Every structure is written in C-alpha cells, then in structure tokens.
Amino acid sequence: MKRITALLGIMLMLTWNAFAQEKPLKVGVIGLTHTHVHGIFGSEGRGDIEIVGIVEPNKELAQRYANMYKFSLEKVYNSMGELIEAKHPEAVTAFGTIYDHLKIVETCAPLGIHVTVEKPLAVSMDHARKMEALAKKHNIQLLTNYETTWYPSNQKAYELVNQDKVIGDIRKVIVRDGHKGPKKIGVDSEFLEWLTDPELNGGGAITDFGCYGANLMTWLMKGKKPNSVTAITQQLQAENNPKVDDEAIIILQYDSAVALIQASWNWPIGRKDMEIYGLKGVVYADNKKDVRVRISEGYDGFTEDAQTLEERKAPYDDPFSFLAAVINNEIKLQPFDLSSLENNMVVVEILDAAIRSAKSNKTIELKH
Template sequence: MIIKYKILFTLIFSCLFSVQSFSKEVKKPLKVGIIGLTHTHVHWIFGSESRGDIKIEGIVEPNQKLAKNYSDQYNFSLDIVYSSIEEMFNEVNPEAVTAFGTIYEHLEVVEAAAPRGIHVMVEKPLAVNMEHALKMKSLAKKHNIHLLTNYETTWYPTTHKAYQLAKNENFIGDIRKIMVNDGHKGPKKIGLNEEFLQWLTDPIQNGGGAETDFGCYGVNILTWFMDGKRPESITAILRQFQPENNPKVNDESIILLNYDNSLAIIQGSWNWPIGRKDMEIYGENGVIYADNRNDLRIRISKGYDKYEEQVMHLKERNAPYDDPFALLGAVIRNEVQLNEYDLNSIENNILVVEILDAAKKSAKLNKTIYMDK
C-alpha cells in the first residue's frame, strides 16, 4: 500500500512540475527591439516592460544624447543602443520590433525586419500614404510576419464597451451617426520635445498634420465599427489656424464619411482648448457617449427631449487586451487571433491610409471623393 501511495505521489508531483514548466514557458517574455526614440509614445513600452510580457533586447537610435536621456530615465545600459537597424540585427535577434520613429520610416522598418521573419508593431497610422502601406502589406504577406498598428484608443475600455452596446447588443437601435473627436492644443503649445516636434509637423515625415496625427483614430474606429465596409464618399475640410506653430501642415481637420445607411464625422485637431479622445454614437433610440478612457454614458430617448441616462465607470480590460505589447506577444504566439478588421489589423489600417489619402485629396480639390467598391 505504501509503495502504491509513493507511486501516486510521484505521478502527481510529475504532473504538477510539467504544468508549472509549461506555464513558465508560455509566460516567457517576448524579445523585442525598439527602432527609434523620437516618438514620445516610446515611454509606453519602457513602462510596460515591468509587466513581464516583453524584454527589450536592443534599441536603435543614432541620436546619442536622446538615447542617454531615456537611459537615465529608465535605467537601461547604453550598450544595448545601436546606431542602425542593421547593427542591432547583427548583434541581437528579437522576435519583434516596435517602431517609434517617424511615420515615413515605418516602411524602412518593415523592409529590414520582414525578410528576417521579425514581426513588427508600428505607432499609428500605419504609413504616410498608400504607396508605403501597400509595400508594407506585401512584405508582411511574403515573409509571413504579423504587422500591427498601435492606437491609444484601442486600449480604452470605453471603446470596446461602446462597440459591444452599439454593435453586438443593438442597445440604441440601428446606428445613424458616429462622431469621433481627438486632439489637443497643438504640438508646440503642449510643450512637445524638439525631436518629436521636428517631424510631427513635417508633411513628409508625418504624412500630414492633424488629419494624420489625430484623424487616423476616428478612421480606425469607424473601419472597425463598419466591419471593413468602405465609405461611399469622403468629404474633408483641412485648415491651418496656427501658421506660427505649424507652418508646413494643417492643424484642423473635419472628415465626413458617407456610408450607405449612416454617417461619420471625424474631427482631428491641434486646436482644441483641451486634450480629448472621445466619441458619440447615435442610434435610432439613443446615444452612447464614450467620454474618455473609463467613463461612458448611455441616454435612451423618452419623448421629445427627455431621456433615461446610465453612467458607467469601467475597469481596465483583462490581459493581454489592456496593453499593446502584451497583445503583440499573444498574437505572435498564436494565443490570440485578430479578426480581419480588428483595430490593430493590417486590413483595417490599409483602409485607414486609403481613407486619409482620399480626405487630403478632397480638401485639396475642394470636392467630394467617391470611393471605388
């Protein structure tokens, strides 16, 4: 009997050890390289490393002074900083790279990473124009890599709750209009650092001004809400209200997307008196206000001007859906499979670039642009 118990104990211990070993293997941090430090969203990945989802293996940044500033702030060795992508790839072998340079440089990152089978996540938007976007898509497909685009609003609990209520539950009836508002006072007015300011206000390196920087948020969300359906037409107004601060680009944008049974108004601006990232979804019976990251309101119509209101303060989403780099690792390791027009997906973000290109054309020609089916 004692021998039987010993055998049983050994088997249980072996199973527990196997489960623990498997868990540790699954949770092994994703090896990541950072390409560029001039986009201040790079603070995000340095702040996320402590979660344990990723390990930063190398950094590409030719500006040694800028690299030293980040090294002092986040306590990493300058030994992992390289002056070029090639130099980093010769020394380290990351599973993925994240692009935190100019939008124009996104293509260069994919051209370097894709042939090596290294996955890529870029900051929004995907590319400066359709020519770059299509090259990036082709490279990703040819070399079988994941190419994700990161937006701040993707991680807002309110973004997903609004989608659930409006789309999955039809809580406010058929959607008739969506308004998305994003922006702030302007890069110079909010005191953006010089390295970021130089290229963010450059039409080549950024691909435009506020319509690119903040208009892309709304287009991304609308493409998701519409399941990848193309708008029938696009009409845009682009203006420059701060020539002293943004002499080369427009700082105000209104983009109207006309769908077969609904409208979308996207306002991306460097002229808001306050910073904002919010949206309003109007249905036949009510409206959903996603006021910020965590606060959401629902108003259901009662008569002419009365309504019942429900107010929600939402908790953060569960991992890996609460962090871009955790999700990147989960996608690469086949723990999560993105739907075709998910917020991060290549299909969604190719269409985002196409719509932004059409918006710029509309404003330039002062006419409505009709999309091909």
C-alpha cells in the same frame, strides 16, 4: 515501455511549451523620437516583453532615455542591421517618423520579425500597400497601435452597439480627437521636428488625429469602407505649424450612416471621445473610462445610464502585452480588430482620400 516513452515525450513537450510561453518576447525598439516610446519602457516590467536593444543614432537623445529608464548605452545601436545581428529580436516596435515605417517592414519582414508601429500605419497608400504585401509574403504580424484601442469605454461602446444593439442600427458617429497643438503642449524637439513635417508625418492634424476616427469607424462598421470621403483643413497656428494643417474635419458617407471626424491641434482642452447615434438612442464614450447611454423618450426626452469602467484585463490593456500574446498564439486577432492590418489599410485609404479632398475641394469616391 513505448507507452511510457510516449507519455514522457508529451510531458516534456507540454513543459517546454509552458516554459516557452512564460519567456518574455524579445523586442527591439526602433527609434526614440516618438514620445509614445515611454509606453514600452513602462510596459517591460509586466514581464511579457524584454527590450533586447534599441536603435537610435542620436546619442544625446539615447542618453536622456538611458538616464530616465536606467539602461546602458551598450543596449543602443546605430542601425537595425546591427541590432538584429547582435540580438535577434522576435519583434520590433517603431517609435520614429511615420515615413520610416516602410523601411522598418522592408528590413524586418524578410527575416520573419514581427512589427508594431505607432498610428497611423503609413504616410501614404503606396507605402501601406508595400508594407501589406511584405507582411503577407513573409507571414509576419504587422500591428498598429492607438491609445484609444485600450480604452474600456470604446470596447464597451462597441459591445453596446454591435452586440447588444441597445440603440438600433448606427446612423451617425462623431469622433473628436486632439489637443492644443504639439508645440503648445511642449512635445520634445525631436518629436516636433518630424510631427510637423508633411513628408515625415504624412500631414498635420489630419494625419495625427484623423486616424483615430477612421480606425474606430472601420471597426464599428465591421470593415466596411465608406462610399465617399469629404474633408476640409485649415491652418490656425501658422507660427507653430508652418508646413502642415492643424485643423481638419472629415466626413465619411456610408450606405446608411455618416461619420464626422474632428481632428484638431486647436482644442483648448485635450480630448479623445466618441458619440454613436442609432435609431433609438445614443452611446457616449466620453473619455477612457466613462460611458453613457441615452434612450429616446418622446421628442427631446431620454433616460440615461452612466458607467465608469475598470481597466481592461491583460493582455487587452497594453499594446506590448497584446503583441506578445498575438505572436505566441495565445489570442487571435478578430476581423478588422483595431490593431489589425486590414483595418489600418482602410484607415490609410480614408486619410489619403481626405488629404486629396481637402486639397481639391472635392468629394473623393472610394472603390469597393
């Protein structure tokens, strides 16, 4: 009888665990001013998450999204406190200013609520360190989302370089990110207002697009920080970006490699691409799905292999499915994963040094 009871208990536990894993993660959306928020509304239908509430004091903005995504304004709250008290989310996603990320973590971490923020993690090292301490103290996941994390091309490039070793040791990496500029591409006025504010965004293009290269390079280097950071910035569209830079070049120097990050709001054609140079050849991640490998032959000859890749498999193709899988312990973040806190602490350190370098016209040495 005891054996039957024990077996029934195990079966019930397994059934409950399976049921619990099938339940969507209860997520609160904090802010609607960052237009990347469209991604989470598009993701909800996958079934991994359920948006239980939204915090947005701007009712006109909230109404626009309500009309677009067919939700009731009863789902919209004026503050995080009201949302948390009413809906008890398991996680929140930040879609407001970068400056607000600290306040969100300060509110949610002590309550055990996990947090995902849009890139970059924080506006400064001071904010980043406070966020890191809170996340560790209260044992929450604090993830940072980048569009390029979900690119199959970048994942393939990493495998070719760090696992298959097809081009030998890394010697140089060039990462280029950006577009014509926020105003020129027509971002929403609510987004433009803070994206071009040095306090609320932490900078201009150097922050908005410099973070991508810092994130990818930290991943490729398996968490190793550069020895030094040198940067220049320029303002080429004063009429559109009067308070911030819109052109930035960041040089990262490592023991045996160098990285060049070109972050710009002045590209005539939007781009997110990467070139990784090794001892024997080059890996090009040309866009989201296209990868080329060139292997050196002689002085300037080469063989080339090109691939167009399929989308990554779930949950590695979507930041919110990924968040749910991490929280439910279905997957474990790898060391210095693109979304991880330790990677993104290095990213903020690089950006902080780059901003100081550009202002002082000096190379900034990083502590190890």
